[in-house]
Amino acid sequence: MIAGQREKVNMITIHKLLILIMGFTLIYDYFNTTTPIIVRVPKPKFSLLGPYNSTNYSVDDAYNKLIDITVFRFKSNPQPCLDYSAGLFLVVIVASKPTNYENRMVIRNTWGRTSDSTKVVFLLGESNNATVSQKIINESLLYGDIVQGNFDDAYRNMTYKHVMGLKWVAHHCPAAKYILKADDDIVVNIRALQQFLARELSPWGAKGLITCQVLEHAQVQRSHRSKWRVSPTEYQAHYYPTYCAGWAVLYSQDVVPRLLNVAQNLPYFWIDDVHITGICAQQIGVARTPLASLILNKHRLDLLTSFGPDSAGPFIFGPPDLNVDKIKTIWKAIPE
Ligand SMILES: *[C@@H]1O[C@H](CO)[C@@H](O)[C@H](O)[C@H]1NC(C)=O
Ligand SMILES: *[C@@H]1O[C@H](CO)[C@@H](O)[C@H](O)[C@H]1NC(C)=O
Ligand SMILES: *[C@@H]1O[C@H](CO)[C@@H](O)[C@H](O)[C@H]1NC(C)=O
Ligand SMILES: *[C@@H]1O[C@H](CO)[C@@H](O)[C@H](O)[C@H]1NC(C)=O
Ligand SMILES: *[C@@H]1O[C@H](CO)[C@@H](O)[C@H](O)[C@H]1NC(C)=O
Helix, strand or coil, rough: CCEEEEEEEEHHHHHHHHHHHHHHHEEEHHHHHHHCCCCCCCCCCEEEECCCCCCCCCCCCCCCCCEECCCCEEECCCCCCCCHHHHCEEEEEEEEECCHHHHHHHHCCCCCCCCCCCEEEEEEEEEEHHHHHEEEEEEHHHHCCEEEEEEEEEEHHHHHHHHHHHHHHHHEEEEEEEEEEEEECCCCCHHHHHHHHHHHHCCEEECCEEEEEEECCEEEECCCCCCCCCCCCCCCEEEEEEEEEEEEEECCHHHHHHHHHHHHHHHCCCCCCHHHHHHHHHHCCCCEEEEEHHHHHHHHHHHHHHCHHHHHCCECCCCCCHHHHHHHHHHHCCCC
8 A cells, every 4th residue: 555545544534533423422412402311309209290291270269368368469460471371381489578679670680581481570568668669669560570469578477478479370370380489689590490390300390399498307496586586376396397498499380279278278477488388388298309409509609600600510599698799790600
């Protein structure tokens, strides 16, 4: 063989090799994007729906009653789900304080941007300050995403707010497959959440799903210095049942009317996450599944903002108690 021919053969081999590598890369990508990933939630305690499962449910709820408020009404009641009677993927209900205008604005501009599959509303009570009330009316007219009830927006009224959220979803967004209850000081990695729900769980929805950061054997605070102090008359036992940290709780469609039904009929208890995701969830017999590593903790948050998303690993929502600047910083660090 002469030198020129050998060179030609080598070139052909290299080309074949390159084509082969490209082929494998394509196949690898294909499988990575089309085959569902195994559920990353350890020991799921819920079931997934398929295309033929019915998700029809009926709401048996007194519209004008909210626990012990017998003259309840929505002061502001937007209807973002009205055009989606055939089904909507995700509804996010965000508990917010009337004066947290900035948090709501940042959420609207970052993770809470409304899309065809996801609707975001804010849950508010009433303010006793006329200026604040007028600002809320203006904000509500401008953005159409304020769900407001006729109870005082107060710390010990958090449970009214959460149950109002369930009521609003059950009556006005019953076709939503998944419902996320969040606080207004967190980051939701909305794309990761949608992929997690649609691909790792099921695009058709789930049944009996309550997932979150699960808290077990939490002791009831009796100290007068504690923000969470609860007297024995308010709650007798020393420990709370297993419950979800209230800053981010993911429900499946079927769970909402069932929780609402129980919450409407139990005596009021002001710590909403304990009450709804602990006491009420126990009554309807729905287990709480920990999201474990899919929740961003403070350590991984530092990795994310310092070294980028790859170093932090996958997550679907971030730690609570963030200020608006931190929400913006984290959002910038998440790839869209
Ligand atoms: C979904 O439908 C199938 C077939 O009808 C049934 O066997 C299964 O139990 C249903 N799953 C749920 C979670 O309801
Ligand atoms: C849902 O149930 C109601 C009554 O229970 C029935 O009238 C309606 O046709 C059902 N819808 C679907 C899509 O199955
Ligand atoms: C009402 O709110 C406005 C604006 O936040 C504030 O400037 C004012 O002091 C408040 N009024 C009362 C009576 O608290
Ligand atoms: C609400 O909007 C009206 C009309 O645009 C405006 O005149 C008023 O100053 C606004 N009120 C507040 C509290 O922002
Ligand atoms: C909660 O709201 C109710 C109804 O508006 C009100 O009577 C009550 O005083 C509020 N609780 C607190 C702690 O403000």
